[in-house]
Amino acid sequence: MIYRETGQFKTSYAADQQIFPIRQDRIGIGILLALAFVVVPLTAGNYWFNAILIPFLIFSLAALGLNILTGYAGQLSLGSAAFMAVGAYAAYNFQVRIEGMPVLLSFILAGLTAAGVGILFGLPSLRIKGFYLAVATLAAQFFIVWCLTKFPYLSNNSASGVISVPNVEILGFTFDTPQSRYLLVLTIVALLALAAKNMVRSTTGRAWMAVRDMDVAAEVIGIRLMRTKLLAFAVSSFYCGVAGALYAFCYLGSVEPDGFSLDLSFKILFMIIVGGVGSILGSFLGAAFILLVPIFLDIVLPWLSALLHLPFDGATVSHIQLMVFGALIMFFLIVEPHGLARLWQIGKEKLRLWPFPH
Amino acid sequence: MQFFLEVLIGGLLSGVMYSLVALGFVLIFKASGVLNFAQGAMVFFAALSLVGCMEKGAPFWLAFILAFGIMTLLGIATEKFVLRKMVNQPPIALFMATIGLSFFIEGLAPMLWGNEVRPLDIGLVDEPIPWILDNWNMVISKFDLFASGLALALVALLAVFFQYTRVGRALRAVADDHQAALSIGIPLQHIWALVWAVAGFVALVAGMLWGARNGVQFALTFTALKALPVLILGGFTSVPGAIVGGLIIGAAEKLAEIYIPPVLAGWFGGNFGGIEGWFPYVMALLFLLVRPEGLFGEKHIDRV
Numbered sequence: 070m071i072y073r074e075t076g077q078f079k080t081s082y083a084a085d086q087q088i089f090p091i092r093q094d095r096i097g098i099g100i101l102l103a104l105a106f107v108v109v110p111l112t113a114g115n116y117w118f119n120a121i122l123i124p125f126l127i128f129s130l131a132a133l134g135l136n137i138l139t140g141y142a143g144q145l146s147l148g149s150a151a152f153m154a155v156g157a158y159a160a161y162n163f164q165v166r167i168e169g170m171p172v173l174l175s176f177i178l179a180g181l182t183a184a185g186v187g188i189l190f191g192l193p194s195l196r197i198k199g200f201y202l203a204v205a206t207l208a209a210q211f212f213i214v215w216c217l218t219k220f221p222y223l224s225n226n227s228a229s230g231v232i233s234v235p236n237v238e239i240l241g242f243t244f245d246t247p248q249s250r251y252l253l254v255l256t257i258v259a260l261l262a263l264a265a266k267n268m269v270r271s272t273t274g275r276a277w278m279a280v281r282d283m284d285v286a287a288e289v290i291g292i293r294l295m296r297t298k299l300l301a302f303a304v305s306s307f308y309c310g311v312a313g314a315l316y317a318f319c320y321l322g323s324v325e326p327d328g329f330s331l332d333l334s335f336k337i338l339f340m341i342i343v344g345g346v347g348s349i350l351g352s353f354l355g356a357a358f359i360l361l362v363p364i365f366l367d368i369v370l371p372w373l374s375a376l377l378h379l380p381f382d383g384a385t386v387s388h389i390q391l392m393v394f395g396a397l398i399m400f401f402l403i404v405e406p407h408g409l410a411r412l413w414q415i416g417k418e419k420l421r422l423w424p425f426p427h
Numbered sequence: 428m429q430f431f432l433e434v435l436i437g438g439l440l441s442g443v444m445y446s447l448v449a450l451g452f453v454l455i456f457k458a459s460g461v462l463n464f465a466q467g468a469m470v471f472f473a474a475l476s477l478v479g480c481m482e483k484g485a486p487f488w489l490a491f492i493l494a495f496g497i498m499t500l501l502g503i504a505t506e507k508f509v510l511r512k513m514v515n516q517p518p519i520a521l522f523m524a525t526i527g528l529s530f531f532i533e534g535l536a537p538m539l540w541g542n543e544v545r546p547l548d549i550g551l552v553d554e555p556i557p558w559i560l561d562n563w564n565m566v567i568s569k570f571d572l573f574a575s576g577l578a579l580a581l582v583a584l585l586a587v588f589f590q591y592t593r594v595g596r597a598l599r600a601v602a603d604d605h606q607a608a609l610s611i612g613i614p615l616q617h618i619w620a621l622v623w624a625v626a627g628f629v630a631l632v633a634g635m636l637w638g639a640r641n642g643v644q645f646a647l648t649f650t651a652l653k654a655l656p657v658l659i660l661g662g663f664t665s666v667p668g669a670i671v672g673g674l675i676i677g678a679a680e681k682l683a684e685i686y687i688p689p690v691l692a693g694w695f696g697g698n699f700g701g702i703e704g705w706f707p708y709v710m711a712l713l714f715l716l717v718r719p720e721g722l723f724g725e726k727h728i729d730r731v
Contacts, residue, residue: 145519145522145523192716193712193715193716196715196716196719197715197719199518199519200462200518200519200522200663201659201715201719203519203522204655204656204658204659204708204711205659205708205711205712205715207652207655207708208705208708208709208711208712211704211705211708212705212708212709215701215702215704215705218701219697219698219699219701220695220697221697331652335526335530338523338526339527342523384537384542385538387534388534388535388537388538388542389534389538390534391530391531391533391534392530392531392534392535392538393534394527394530394531394534395527395528395529395530395531395532395533395534396527396531397527398523398524398526398527398530399508399509399524399527399528399531402513402516402520402523402524402527403509403512403513403524406516406520
């Protein structure tokens with residue numbers, strides 16, 4: 070009975086409506102944040118920061134963006150990588166072209182730019198839905214990447230569209246160690262995740278969910294479809310845009326348009342399917358899972374092939390990776406359509422009754 | 428004018444190839460309500476199997492039959508392990524499952540048959556027909572003409588199959604509502620396995636033609652991406668729509684590729700090739716804004 074709720078009485082509306090109404094959750098989140106902000110920076114090595122923690126946080130943010138659009142508002146998008154690209158290039162341009170532009174402000178402006186582009190490509194959602202919309206978002210994917218390659222202005226006249234971002238500097242402090250970059254990304258992601266958590270339980274979030282469940286009915290009960298859908302596109306693209314800016318500034322340092330390919334979009338889609346469609350926690354779990362699978366395979370496959378005396382090369386690894394990804398997606402859609410987040414929920418239910426079976 | 432016509436006709440003929448892939452999508456969508464993103468991967472897999480069997484020494488016809496057998500097995504396996512377990516889930520979940528399936532096949536196919544680019548000889552060469560070249564001074568490829576003929580024959584066959592046979596009727600019932608079809612005694616598993624086998628056949632024909640022209644390689648999986656705007660334009664449920672959509676998209680993208688970049692270069696300077704990659708999508712998107720159900724699609728009425 071770890072999750073014992075008896076005795077936790079709410080005596081005010083404020084207490085009843087807080088983000089984590091159960092005391093155990095509050096303590097758990099507190100411990101988690103303490104770990105992430107204090108223990109991890111002190112103990113993790115550079116490899117962990119660069120190869121796992123920073124990309125994990127950035128992809129979580131992108132997955133969060135897609136989850137808002139797909140999981141909460143029910144509009145499937147296959148173009149999230151393109152909106153990340155918009156964010157990355159916009160942040161770069163704001164940095165390079167405006168003298169003395171604060172980095173954080175350029176991140177926010179990059180998010181807003183991505184939101185604007187998102188609204189533009191979200192316009193078709195007013196007339197079409199489902200598959201049609203999914204295909205329409207592919208237009209964004211291909212068109213945006215093409216634009217970034219072909220208009221030299223956008224990449225500050227670099228020949229191949231590759232941009233190398235300057236170091237991140239805030240108030241005279243340069244974020245040049247992996248550790249400091251991790252803390253910066255963590256702070257931004259934590260704040261945005263908190264904002265998302267709040268948004269989805271507000272009027273806006275409920276309107277999104279109503280549209281997702283049945284848009285005609287939602288319209289009948291007085292939800293303004295146009296505003297709701299476009300807001301979902303805007304917020305989702307904002308998150309993806311900020312993720313893209315972080316991807317360029319805090320993770321890779323130099324990016325090219327082709328890096329934001331359809332494959333990356335699919336990867337983000339996979340994250341929310343595996344993690345849980347329509348769940349904030351799921352975005353994080355999914356990102357971790359999808360990011361760790363290739364690393365896990367890289368370790369396990371050579372070992373396994375040595376054990377079975379099978380021939381082994383790099384191409385095979387990439388094929389097996391594709392197969393494993395594909396199989397995982399189908400597995401999750403069949404067995405647990407609500408993803409890892411649902412497993413956590415089930416676990417919580419069990420802990421509520423533990424040690425009794427029912 | 429001469430040049431324009433040549434580009435136009437070349438575009439129309441390559442549009443036929445898009446139609447062939449789009450046909451596979453329409454087939455499965457019509458019969459099961461699933462938009463099968465894995466169709467491109469299936470084209471790749473089918474072509475690889477065909478070439479693989481031929482490399483092992485089988486004559487063309489035997490390799491064709493073997494490859495068809497492999498595609499049928501794939502269809503049955505898909506039905507058994509994926510679709511059957513997802514009955515009555517929302518269509519969009521099924522769509523995402525086919526994205527997973529396409530990744531799976533893209534990994535599986537080169538594992539079985541190897542990864543390198545391979546030529547496929549089906550006894551037809553991509554050369555202009557001399558008679559047309561002499562009389563009208565226009566380049567029209569024998570190969571393209573053959574492909575068009577094959578596509579038309581396939582469409583006619585499928586249209587008859589859907590409209591006039593018992594099985595065709597059952598297929599349409601399944602597409603309308605899985606559960607309702609099940610409850611009036613339509614054997615859903617057989618229908619699904621059958622339709623995936625037919626889609627595998629269409630993929631095989633498409634893979635054979637694409638492979639014979641460009642070589643059998645991983646890029647074949649991108650044919651799916653070419654077929655999607657065709658589908659949007661033609662409507663997801665219409666076999667003729669796939670053909671007309673393919674022709675329009677094929678012609679439009681080739682004309683755009685030739686005539687738009689110089690204009691853009693005149694405005695902004697620089698090289699603007701590669702419009703082909705997104706033009707069909709943007710075109711389909713604009714078209715959707717005017718007519719959301721596509722050219723030949725069914726009008727859908729929402730009820731609460």
